[in-house]
Amino acid sequence: MASTEPVLEVRDLVKHFAVRRSGWFGARAIVHAVDGVSFVLRRAETLAIVGESGSGKSTVGRMIVGLTPPTAGSVHLMGQRIDQLGRRKMRPLRRHLQLIFQDPYASLNPRMTAGRIVGEPLGNFVTESAAERRDRTAALLSRVGLGAQYLDRHPHQFSGGQRQRLGIARAIATRPTVVVCDEPVSALDVSVQAQVINLLVDLQAEFGMSYLFIAHDLGVVEHVSDRTAVMYLGRLVEIAQTRALFRAPQHPYTQALMASVPLPDPTKPRLTLAVEGEVPSAIAPPPGCRFHTRCPHAKPVCRTEVPPLRVIAPGHEAACHLLSG
Amino acid sequence: MAARGHAADTPALRVRDLEVELGRGTRRVVAVDRLSFEVAAGETLAIVGESGCGKSMTALGVLRLLPGASARMRATELTLGEIDLLSLSPEELRRLRGDRIAMIFQEPMTSLNPVLTVERQITETLRVHRQLGRSAARARALELLHAVRIPDPERRLQQYPFELSGGMRQRVMIAAAVSCNPDVLIADEPTTALDVTVQAQILEVLLDLKRQRGMALVLITHDLGVVAQTAQRVVVMYAGRKVEEARVRDLFANPRHPYTRGLMGSMPRLGASQGDGPRGRLPEMAGTVPVLDRPAPGCAFAPRCALADARCTREAPPLVAFEDGHTAACWRADAVIEAAHGVD
Ligand SMILES: Nc1ncnc2c1ncn2[C@@H]1O[C@H](COP(=O)(O)OP(=O)(O)O)[C@@H](O)[C@H]1O
Ligand SMILES: Nc1ncnc2c1ncn2[C@@H]1O[C@H](COP(=O)(O)OP(=O)(O)O)[C@@H](O)[C@H]1O
Ligand code: SF4
Ligand SMILES: [Mg+2]
Ligand SMILES: [Mg+2]
Numbered sequence: 024m025a026s027t028e029p030v031l032e033v034r035d036l037v038k039h040f041a042v043r044r045s046g047w048f049g050a051r052a053i054v055h056a057v058d059g060v061s062f063v064l065r066r067a068e069t070l071a072i073v074g075e076s077g078s079g080k081s082t083v084g085r086m087i088v089g090l091t092p093p094t095a096g097s098v099h100l101m102g103q104r105i106d107q108l109g110r111r112k113m114r115p116l117r118r119h120l121q122l123i124f125q126d127p128y129a130s131l132n133p134r135m136t137a138g139r140i141v142g143e144p145l146g147n148f149v150t151e152s153a154a155e156r157r158d159r160t161a162a163l164l165s166r167v168g169l170g171a172q173y174l175d176r177h178p179h180q181f182s183g184g185q186r187q188r189l190g191i192a193r194a195i196a197t198r199p200t201v202v203v204c205d206e207p208v209s210a211l212d213v214s215v216q217a218q219v220i221n222l223l224v225d226l227q228a229e230f231g232m233s234y235l236f237i238a239h240d241l242g243v244v245e246h247v248s249d250r251t252a253v254m255y256l257g258r259l260v261e262i263a264q265t266r267a268l269f270r271a272p273q274h275p276y277t278q279a280l281m282a283s284v285p286l287p288d289p290t291k292p293r294l295t296l297a298v299e300g301e302v303p304s305a306i307a308p309p310p311g312c313r314f315h316t317r318c319p320h321a322k323p324v325c326r327t328e329v330p331p332l333r334v335i336a337p338g339h340e341a342a343c344h345l346l347s348g
Numbered sequence: 349m350a351a352r353g354h355a356a357d358t359p360a361l362r363v364r365d366l367e368v369e370l371g372r373g374t375r376r377v378v379a380v381d382r383l384s385f386e387v388a389a390g391e392t393l394a395i396v397g398e399s400g401c402g403k404s405m406t407a408l409g410v411l412r413l414l415p416g417a418s419a420r421m422r423a424t425e426l427t428l429g430e431i432d433l434l435s436l437s438p439e440e441l442r443r444l445r446g447d448r449i450a451m452i453f454q455e456p457m458t459s460l461n462p463v464l465t466v467e468r469q470i471t472e473t474l475r476v477h478r479q480l481g482r483s484a485a486r487a488r489a490l491e492l493l494h495a496v497r498i499p500d501p502e503r504r505l506q507q508y509p510f511e512l513s514g515g516m517r518q519r520v521m522i523a524a525a526v527s528c529n530p531d532v533l534i535a536d537e538p539t540t541a542l543d544v545t546v547q548a549q550i551l552e553v554l555l556d557l558k559r560q561r562g563m564a565l566v567l568i569t570h571d572l573g574v575v576a577q578t579a580q581r582v583v584v585m586y587a588g589r590k591v592e593e594a595r596v597r598d599l600f601a602n603p604r605h606p607y608t609r610g611l612m613g614s615m616p617r618l619g620a621s622q623g624d625g626p627r628g629r630l631p632e633m634a635g636t637v638p639v640l641d642r643p644a645p646g647c648a649f650a651p652r653c654a655l656a657d658a659r660c661t662r663e664a665p666p667l668v669a670f671e672d673g674h675t676a677a678c679w680r681a682d683a684v685i686e687a688a689h690g691v692d
Contacts, residue, residue, distance in 0.1 A: 075543035182636055212398035212570065212637070217614035217630040224629065239543070246616035246630065266621045283548040284618050285573035289597045292577065298545050300499075301515050 030233050031064040031087065031120075031201045036096035038082050044306070052306045056082045058257040059096070061332075064201065069227065069234040071248035071265070073241060075280070075302055078254040080237045084203045087235065088122045089113065101200060118144070118197035123190050125206035130190060131178040137164060138174040141192045167192040167222060184215035188222065195226055203235045208243060220247060241284050245269050250338075253277045256305060256313040259332060263339035273341045276314045312344065320345055359386035360564035361410070361449070361532045364425035368402070368409040368588075371418055377640045379405040380421075381588040387564040387581075389531065392555070394579035394596070395568045398611075400637045402588040403568045407534045411451060412441055429531055447477040450530040454537040456521035460509040466493075467505040470524045477528045492523040496553050515546040519553065526557055533558070534566040539574070551578055572615060576600060581673075584608050587638055587648035590667065594674040604676035606653045606684055607633075647679070655680045655687065 040054040057079040064070045072080045085091040086106070087098050098106040100120055105113060121144075124130040131140055142160040151159070161171045167188040178186055187207060194202055207223065208216040224247065227234060238244050244251055245265055252262040253274065261274040272278045282297035300317045303309055309316045315325040324344050332342040368380035380402045387393040395403050408414050409421040412433065426433040428449055433441065445451075453459050460469055470492055471485035480488065486505070493501035496519040509517055518538060525533060535554060539547035555578060558565045567578055575582050575596060582599050584592040584607065592605040603609045613631035635652045646661040647653070653660065659679055667677045678684065 075545065184636060213611060214398060214614050214633040215636055217616075217632050218634075220616070221629045221632055240616075241544070242616040242618050242620070245618060245621050269619065269621055279545060281618065283544045285548070285551075285571065285577040286618060287572040287576045287600065287612065287615060289576040289600050297548060299549070301513050301546055302543070 028066045029063045030066050030101055031235070032062070032099040033083070033087065034061050034097050034099070036060045036083060036086055036098070037094045038079070038086060038091060039094045042306075054305045055257050055308050056305060057086070058308075060254070060257075060259050061096075062252055062259065062262060064233050064235055066200075066233055067227065067231045068250065069236050069248045071236045071238060071244040071251045072254055073238055073244045073251060073280075074254035075239060077256070077302055077305060079257040079305075080239075080254055081205050083254075084122070084205045084235065084237050088120055088203055090122075119200040121194040121197060121199040121202045123187075123194045123202060123204045123207045125209050128178060128183075128186055131186065131193075133178050136175050136177060137169070137181075137189055140178070140189060141196055144193055145196045163192045163196055164189075166226075167195075168218075182215075184211055184219060187211065187219050191219070191222065191226070195230065195232070198230060199232060201233045201235065203237070205237045206239070207236075209238065209240065216243070223247065241269075241281060253280070256302060256308050258313055258342065260314065260343070261339075261341040262332070263336075263341075267336070267339055273335055273339070273346055274314075274343050275318045275320050275345070277341075279317075312342070358429060360389045360391075360429060361566070362386040362425060362427045363410060364423055366406065366409050366423045366426070367421065368405045368414065369420045370405070370414075370416075371641075375641065378643060379588055379640060380409055383583075383585075383588075383590050385583050385590070385593065387532070387566055389564050390558065390562045391581065392558060392565040392567055392579040394575040394582040395566065395585060396570065396572060396575050396582060396611075397585035398570055398637050400640075401585040402640075403570075403585055404536055405588075406585070407451060407536050407566070407568060410534065411445060411449065413445075413451075443477070446473045446525075446530075447528045448530055449532045449534070450525040450528070451534045451536065452518070452521045452525045452538050454540050456514075456517040457509060460517060460521060460524075462509055464508070465505065466507050466509075466512075466520050469509075469520060470527055473524055473527050488527065489523070492527055493519075495526075495557065496520075496523045497549070498523075514542055515550065518542065518550055522550075522553060522557070526561065526563070529561055530563060532564045532566065534568070536568045537570070538567075540570070547574075554578075572611060584611075588640055589648065589677065590675075591649065591678070592674075592676045593667075595672060598672060598674050602674070602685065603688075604670060604674065604681045604684055605649075605678050606655055606680070607649050608676075609684060609688065610652070647677075649678075655683050 036057055037059060038057040040056055042052055042054055044050050044052045060083055074080055082091060086093045093106055097104055100116055105116060138160050141163050142156050161174060164173055169188055208219050211219060236247055248265045251265045251268045253260050255276045261277045272281055279298035286293060298317050303316055311327045312325045312330050315321040330342045330344045332340045333347060335341050335346050364384045366380055366383045370377045370379050383406060397403055414421055467489050470489040474480045474485045474488055490501055493504060498504050498519050539550050569575060579596050582596050583590050586607045592608050603612060610633040614633060616630060633652050638648055646663055647665050650656040650660040665677045665679045667675045669675050
């Protein structure tokens with residue numbers, strides 16, 4: 024069960040990427056990938072970040088684990104600011120913060136055996152004999168449903184689901200406090216997806232880790248998370264207890280997102296167009312509320328003023344001018 | 349060529365015992381195994397299953413567009429309206445594709461030509477099949493872009509695929525595919541790469557076009573939500589075979605194959621958190637979709653099936669017809685229903 028103790032906090036995170044536009048003169052442009060995102064992740068909690076592609080979910084995850092330096096803002100792990108720690112100072116904290124990727128293949132060294140892939144992260148923190156390490160590694164692999172026969176195999180000899188299990192084994196090897204899971208089941212077929220979701224849920228119950236669970240599938244998010252944050256074009260537009268958010272989404276974007284999901288129930292027809300158009304470019308995000316170009320309820324103020332994230336009910340925040348009391 | 353339009357009881361597309369084999373010798377894979385289905389004008393048939401079940405090979409087999417020289421297809425019947433596709437020469441087939449039967453793919457980038465403008469992508473088909481002049485073809489292309497609801501169609505005509513978002517590319521692909529008013533459109537995971545709000549838009553465009561033109565639509569997907577919201581009938585594939593077929597509402601009300609039931613159970617559903625009690629584990633099917641290079645004698649699903657008995661591993665179950673055209677290939681299809689009601 025989640026406690027209220029924060030283990031991870033991000034404050035006003037911003038990431039702007041400088042890019043060159045394609046075309047005649049390759050003019051410089053700024054991608055507003057993440058613009059002022061703040062939230063707290065509590066001990067043993069799963070906080071989901073959901074949103075369409077390009078909304079900045081992965082960039083938030085990458086800034087947290089130190090793969091992308093923030094343009095502004097800060098990241099705090101167990102009370103300590105970590106975004107400006109150098110590699111060396113980060114080392115003792117590193118084991119508390121792990122990452123699981125969508126495509127484990129890209130993140131696993133193809134020349135290493137499963138045993139080394141899983142054994143290595145903790146090897147950096149403890150001293151142990153070769154036999155001890157092998158036992159520990161075999162136990163880890165077996166915990167994620169991979170038998171000892173997999174110890175000496177290479178990533179390409181695994182199926183997609185098995186590779187994700189391997190990625191999970193590596194992430195939990197150090198008994199981390201926080202695991203950032205970036206679309207961990209998005210590439211998997213539904214039957215394998217269910218297996219991996221169950222594994223993640225079981226491991227959390229066993230080890231008390233906190234998950235920052237990034238995904239675009241609303242069904243998955245509703246199933247795994249305690250709280251859910253919704254992102255649109257680099258901004259957090261709504262955050263609440265998962266149950267409350269899915270019962271009564273408040274932000275027009277959250278409502279549109281939910282209304283767009285085709286339900287596996289032919290007696291509930293709902294292919295009604297929830298929202299027109301596509302997500303605009305992050306190079307020139309719309310002024311005011313970034314959703315105003317697609318929002319069915321937009322008023323003049325939406326085009327000029329950025330709606331701040333406001334508490335609209337206990338534990339429920341949303342950023343929309345319609346909701347300012 | 350046979351005249352357009354046909355007797356009311358002739359399906360737009362009829363496929364009997366389609367087989368697709370890939371590779372040879374020890375690498376031989378039976379990707380599609382004696383698959384039969386038909387789809388009527390104005391109807392949407394969904395083909396659903398996890399990856400590797402043979403959905404794409406079914407589509408390519410029907411169009412006789414199989415990859416590489418080592419791919420072989422066979423069928424006892426393959427008819428498009430009154431036209432026997434099996435007896436056509438490669439040249440005759442080529443003339444038919446894009447004209448009477450068309451296909452769209454998951455990633456339009458692979459089927460759009462990167463160096464042609466949107467206008468050329470669409471008019472190419474028209475000029476080949478309809479011998480339209482340049483300005484007539486252009487007018488028709490504009491009309492089609494309106495039909496797939498592309499904003500600002502005049503400007504889009506001059507753009508290249510890389511300048512378009514995934515959703516816009518898929519619209520262009522659809523416009524090109526329906527440009528000659530095909531009788532049958534096969535759409536292979538047309539929205540799998542798209543965000544959910546754009547998926548809803550594209551599905552609506554497809555269904556509208558189908559309604560307006562009376563096309564038969566074969567919609568291939570892995571998403572049971574898409575099936576429920578778009579199709580009238582559905583074929584569930586597993587390991588290259590049809591394991592169940594039914595009217596969509598019958599399939600969801602009363603799934604008869606354990607694989608279908610497993611798929612429905614393992615899918616996390618929107619709204620599930622609103623029930624009472626703690627969040628449970630998802631019902632799991634153990635194991636994974638089999639690789640098809642070592643076909644076992646029994647039911648391909650047996651190793652993952654909770655209901656499997658000795659006969660299941662020995663003998664492949666035939667497709668058995670139940671009420672209202674509901675068929676399932678499972679020795680224990682009745683036990684599936686009983687088990688479900690026992691739990692409910
Ligand atoms: N390294 C980068 N350089 C330039 N733009 C980037 C880079 N990484 C991400 N972006 C852009 O930042 C935005 C957010 O991307 P991302 O965080 O990957 O979104 P999500 O994970 O929600 O799909 C997108 O517009 C994306 O194109
Ligand atoms: N080019 C190919 N060569 C050999 N085997 C292939 C090829 N493409 C697909 N297959 C095999 O054919 C089977 C069916 O594949 P496919 O029709 O693509 O499945 P689906 O579309 O349902 O995901 C799979 O087992 C796959 O491994
Ligand atoms: S602020 Fe305005 S534009 Fe933005 S979601 Fe609310 S109503 Fe729509
Ligand atoms: Mg991402
Ligand atoms: Mg496919």
